[in-house]
Amino acid sequence: MTPHQRLLVIDFGSQVTQLIARRLRELGVYCEIHPYQHVTAGFLTEFTPQAVILSGGPASVMDGEPPFPPNEVFSLNVPILGICYGQQVMVKMLGGRVERGQRTKDAETRHQEAESVSATSTGGRVNSEFGRAYIAPKGVLPLLEGWFEEPTEQVWMSHGDHVAELPPGFEVYGVSAKAPYAIVADTKRSFFAVQFHPEVHHTPNGKRLLQNFVRLSGFTGDWTMGAYRDEAVEKIHRAVGDAKVICGLSGGVDSSVAAKLVHEAIGDRLTCVFVDHGLLRLNEAEEVVGMFRDHFNVPLIHADESELFLSELRGVTNPEEKRKTIGRLFIDVFRKHAAAVGGAEFLAQGTLYPDVIESVSFSGGPSVTIKSHHNVGGLPEQLGLKLVEPLRELFKDEVRELGREIGLPGRFVDRHPFPGPGLAIRCPGEITCEKLDILRNADAVYIDQIRRHGLYEQIWQAFVVLLPVRTVGVMGDGRTYDYVCALRAVTSVDGMTADCFPFSHEFLCETATRIVNEVSGINRVVHDVTSKPPGTIEWE
Ligand code: XMP
16 A cells, blocks of 8 residues: 555546546545445545545436445545535435436436537536536635636536535535535535536636645645655565566557666666567657667667568458457567566566556446557466556556656657557558558658647647558659548547647648658648547547
């Protein structure tokens, strides 16, 4: 258990629960998300949270057996904040009354939309609110310090049911047009409950509310990357002892930070294996090898297996077949090179917190596989190795901060995510060396443009897709018959949903001109403006 002050987020299945944890971590507060089914009285005693947040969720406290936390949560004598469904849970369990919203089918749809952070308008029926709403104050509450500098505060609502009567000890501190109990509190017990979602960006002052909550709960902000680094190194040391560790470097930020941290802990007993599948970006392999082997002196096997991958991918056009072929070869190749290290007992992986959080499934059924993601998840069983996962408690942005803390170059740490199957899934249709070269060069020009215009940090991911289409063009006095490429750039919080990045027309025209002029093999550039959903970020 971490030695830090701990906040417990009890998850009732909201789509945005992870954002609560992200906001708290940004405030220097260590918190963990646990599904309500796991939170028993015994768990609470062991976890000893210094404060608790009850998340939102799709259920109704009016249902037959609604998801509730154990009663003991209210006798921990710690501050509690209920959010949306969490507010209704708190009100119902403490003796107040909740009424069912009159939901039409239309409102139900809007609820789902709003839960996926895409709704912008207010709608629904009596007392239901979906999307933007405005709260007016009623009385003074320390939780709301810094709020109401304007007469109202914009918040983001997504509720059908609503509070109809407060439990003993509670009072109202904020109201909206349709929520007379938008902010309620029992200040004696430090129980706070809000009908809206303070954790989402659509509640612009939401972080301030969470900051007030953790301040009132006595958190000192002891969760820093410096402290995390020291503890992680110490933990690796203890877990690994005198054993050897291998680490699969992908060239991405997560595996690089994990490798650097393990190297700090055990030195040359770590060997990294970098499998170059021939599907990397321009100069990527050289950069990774240069940084790890030459600069950081980490023992590194550079396995250039590009010929193997490209020959196995010859003629493969189906996206799933591409992904599965790459996944299978990767495991084989990694296993071969790992065996050459000899005697390794551990495998270091850059698993992140979002991969570990057990989300609450109310449908119970398995979700549809949109794409078979390539990762090294199958490796530990195949290799019979124990795992070292020093980033299991971190979100992506925290990994970046840690990367900077341990001395990885900023330009490397801030790089956009890159998928395991690499350029294979950015080259629809058959993959050839010629196409990969064209794609690499176009991608390099595009990213250079984005950096020159100071846009790189505003974008979650930007890349070129080479289409399996040739079109006619004219250059100089001659006819060309070359490939078309598409420019993709999205904003996103976690890659689960994404919006198209709004480039200016001038930027797009300048970039298209540069690509057509500087990259031989491309004579036409198009712009992909699809959001996710309904599109996905990658094309395959
Ligand atoms: P999609 O295309 O599913 O992508 O919207 C969401 C995010 O995941 C990345 N991605 C992958 N990452 N292995 C990975 O490690 C994969 O197989 C893979 N496929 C997609 C994608 O780049 C985006 O950031």
